[in-house]
Amino acid sequence: MNHEVDEVLLRGLTPAVLGILVRRGADFVSAEDAVQDAAVEAWRVWPDDPPRDPKAWLVTVAWRRFLDASRSETARRRREERVEEAPSPGPAHELDDTLQLYFLCAHPSLTPSSAVALTLRAVGGLTTRQVAQAYLVPEATMAQRISRAKRTVAGVRLDEPGDVATVLRVLYLVFNEGYSGDVDLAVEAIRLTRQLAAMVQHPEVSGLLALMLLHHARRTARTAPDGSLVPLAAQDRSRWDTAAIAEGVTILQAALARDRLGEFQAQAAIAALHADALAAEETDWVQVVEWYDELVRLTDNPVVRLNRAVAVGEADGPRAGLAALAGVGTEVPRHTAVAAYLHERDGDLALAARLYADAAHRAHDLAERDHLTRQAARLNEKHGHTAPFPRSARGGPP
Incomplete structure (x- = not known):
C-alpha cells in the first residue's frame, strides 16, 4: 500500500534531528546537509515503507550521510577523531534538541540579525523567501546572509550557547511569523519559550512568554469567517481565551516584581491592559501611553513610536496623536x-x-x-x- 508522506510531521522532526546530529559532534553545515538528504530520502521511501519511529529513522539516515560525507573530505582523520568521541548512534533521545539548536544559532560569533535569520531558516523551517520577507530585504540578500552565517558556525559545538537576548528575538520573530506567514509557528514558539523559561530564570524570558500568551489569546477573534482582518476595537472579546490571558498576566506580574524591566515585559503590560478591558472604550489608554513611553526609553524603536502615536490619539485626541506621529519617519x-x-x-x-x-x-x-x-x-x-x-x-x- 502506498502512503502519503506526512509533511507536517517531517517538517516538525527536522530541527530535532539536526540538533541531535550537532550534539553528537557534526558541524552545523554538514549536519544540515545530511538532514536535508535524509528528508529527501524519506519522501522516496516512506510512501511504500513507512517507519515505525520516523524520528529514529531520520537520525539514522542523516547520521550515515554525515559519516559518508566526513570520510570523503580531506580532513577525514580530524573529523573522524571528533566523531569517535561523540556518542554512538542509537535510538533517538526523547530530549527535545530544538531549543539547544536555537542557542547554537544565536552563537556570539554571529551578529544578531544573522543569528535570527539562520534560526528561522534552520530551526523554524522557513524558506529563505519567508525570512527575507520578515526582514524586508531581497531574497538574494538574505540567501547570502544565511550562507555566511552557516559558514561562521561551521564546526561549532552545542556546548557553546549564544546570547539569551538574541534567542528571545528569534522566538518572537518565529511567533509573529506564525500569524502572518505561510507556516503556523506560533504554538511552537510558545512551547519553546516555556522550555526556555523553565531553564533560564530571567524576567525578559517570562515577559516574552506572557506577551505570546496574551497575543495568542486573541487569535481566533482576529479574523472574520471570510478571512478578513478584525481590528482590536471591533473584536468579539467573548472569543478571547481567558485562561491564556490569566496565565499571561500571572507570569507578567511575577516578572515585573523582579524590578528588571525590559522591552518584552513592557509590551506584555500593554497587551495585558488591552486584555483587561471588557470593551474597547474601557481601555486605559493613559496607562498604555505610559508603557509606550517606557518602551521608547528602552528601545527608541520607530515602530514603537508609531504605535505610541495611536495610543496618544486615543488618550488625548486625534490631533495630539497626529502631533506625535509627526515625529515618526514616513518610511516606517x-x-x-x-x-x-x-x-x-x-x-x-x-x-x-x-x-x-x-x-x-x-x-x-x-x-x-x-x-x-x-x-x-x-x-x-x-x-x-x-x-x-x-x-x-x-x-x-x-
Missing part, C-alpha cells in the same frame, strides 16, 4: 495607515480615504491590503467621493 511600515486612522477620527474623511487607499497600495499582506481598501471604500461612500484605488487591491480576497 503602516505610517500611512495610522495617519489615515487619526485623520478619520479628526473628521477629515476625504484625506483619510486617500490615505487608506495609499496604505493599501503599500501593504504587502493581502489581508491587510483588503482591510485598508475596505476602509477607503467605507469613507468614500460616507463622504460621497471616489478615491483612486490601487490596481493591486482590486479583486482581492473578499
Whole structure:
C-alpha cells in the first residue's frame, strides 16, 4: 500500500534531528546537509515503507550521510577523531534538541540579525523567501546572509550557547511569523519559550512568554469567517481565551516584581491592559501611553513610536496623536495607515480615504491590503467621493 508522506510531521522532526546530529559532534553545515538528504530520502521511501519511529529513522539516515560525507573530505582523520568521541548512534533521545539548536544559532560569533535569520531558516523551517520577507530585504540578500552565517558556525559545538537576548528575538520573530506567514509557528514558539523559561530564570524570558500568551489569546477573534482582518476595537472579546490571558498576566506580574524591566515585559503590560478591558472604550489608554513611553526609553524603536502615536490619539485626541506621529519617519511600515486612522477620527474623511487607499497600495499582506481598501471604500461612500484605488487591491480576497 502506498502512503502519503506526512509533511507536517517531517517538517516538525527536522530541527530535532539536526540538533541531535550537532550534539553528537557534526558541524552545523554538514549536519544540515545530511538532514536535508535524509528528508529527501524519506519522501522516496516512506510512501511504500513507512517507519515505525520516523524520528529514529531520520537520525539514522542523516547520521550515515554525515559519516559518508566526513570520510570523503580531506580532513577525514580530524573529523573522524571528533566523531569517535561523540556518542554512538542509537535510538533517538526523547530530549527535545530544538531549543539547544536555537542557542547554537544565536552563537556570539554571529551578529544578531544573522543569528535570527539562520534560526528561522534552520530551526523554524522557513524558506529563505519567508525570512527575507520578515526582514524586508531581497531574497538574494538574505540567501547570502544565511550562507555566511552557516559558514561562521561551521564546526561549532552545542556546548557553546549564544546570547539569551538574541534567542528571545528569534522566538518572537518565529511567533509573529506564525500569524502572518505561510507556516503556523506560533504554538511552537510558545512551547519553546516555556522550555526556555523553565531553564533560564530571567524576567525578559517570562515577559516574552506572557506577551505570546496574551497575543495568542486573541487569535481566533482576529479574523472574520471570510478571512478578513478584525481590528482590536471591533473584536468579539467573548472569543478571547481567558485562561491564556490569566496565565499571561500571572507570569507578567511575577516578572515585573523582579524590578528588571525590559522591552518584552513592557509590551506584555500593554497587551495585558488591552486584555483587561471588557470593551474597547474601557481601555486605559493613559496607562498604555505610559508603557509606550517606557518602551521608547528602552528601545527608541520607530515602530514603537508609531504605535505610541495611536495610543496618544486615543488618550488625548486625534490631533495630539497626529502631533506625535509627526515625529515618526514616513518610511516606517503602516505610517500611512495610522495617519489615515487619526485623520478619520479628526473628521477629515476625504484625506483619510486617500490615505487608506495609499496604505493599501503599500501593504504587502493581502489581508491587510483588503482591510485598508475596505476602509477607503467605507469613507468614500460616507463622504460621497471616489478615491483612486490601487490596481493591486482590486479583486482581492473578499
